[in-house]
Amino acid sequence: IEQKLGGFVWSKQREILNSIVKHRRTAVPSCHDVGKSAVAARAAAWWLTCHPAGEAFVVTSAPTWRQVKNILWREIVRLHKRCGLPGRVNMTEWHIDGEIVAFGVSPADNDPTAFQGIHARFVLVIYDEACGVAKALMDAGDTLVTNEDSRVLAIGNPDDPNTEFAVICKPGSGWNVINISAFDSPNFTGELVPGWLRPLLISKTWVEEKRKKWGETSPLWASKVMGGFPDN
Secondary structure, three states: OOOOOOOOOOHHHHHHHHHHHHOOEEEEEEOOOOOHHHHHHHHHHHHHHHOOOOOEEEEEEOOOHHHHHHHHHHHHHHHHHHHOOOOEEOOOEEEEOOEEEEEEEOOOOOOHHHHOOOOOOEEEEEEEOHHHOOHHHHHHHHOOOOOOOOEEEEEEOOOOOOOHHHHHOOOOOOOEEOOEOHHHOHHHHOOOOOOOOHHHOOOHHHHHHHHHHHOOOOHHHHHHOOOOOOOO
16 A cells, blocks of 8 residues: 555554455444544555455445445545546546456445345455444445455444444454544644644644533534544
8 A cells, every 4th residue: 555555544543454464354333533434445456456366355345325426435446546446437437457356335234135246255345434324234234255365344333232233343243343533533632644644634723622511421422533433
């Protein structure tokens, strides 16, 4: 990612990427504005361009069609254009040598068939804004990673404790869980990052505003600042 895409990966993003390499399932409950979708898009680009041609496939999903197009796939399109990656990309599909190698879907909660019929040695399934993805769809997506070389990444804000995302983020779920709070961000830890990156990350000003408005016992504080599931 750093060499080919010309990007910078800060420590928690690096932890996510290393987890995709080492673990079959990675869940990332996170606060706002720490580069969740950015790192997911870069993981997709790495997956498709660094595995053998024709042997890799990426499937992404989000709760709404707008989120599929305007968040994760917007990042993918920008990467493809800026870095001269192979093939052609539109707002929801990536084609290489005339063959589709990635697509984004937002199927109805009761339509798991949207994930059927995909076969490749290296499959990466990405759930963006995972708290809004229904259990039936996650179960369907899991049928794509039946072989040893495939992976799943679920990433999002932990807003609702009564979701499948909350279940997979619990100890003993079999998922490698990486929590990211605002206080893990380089703007709080002092981690060395390029100057252009700091304004894109969650700020001390915003966190202090929410501390005063919500209070540290608020469910909103727990989810959107601390990156943890609230009790209600």
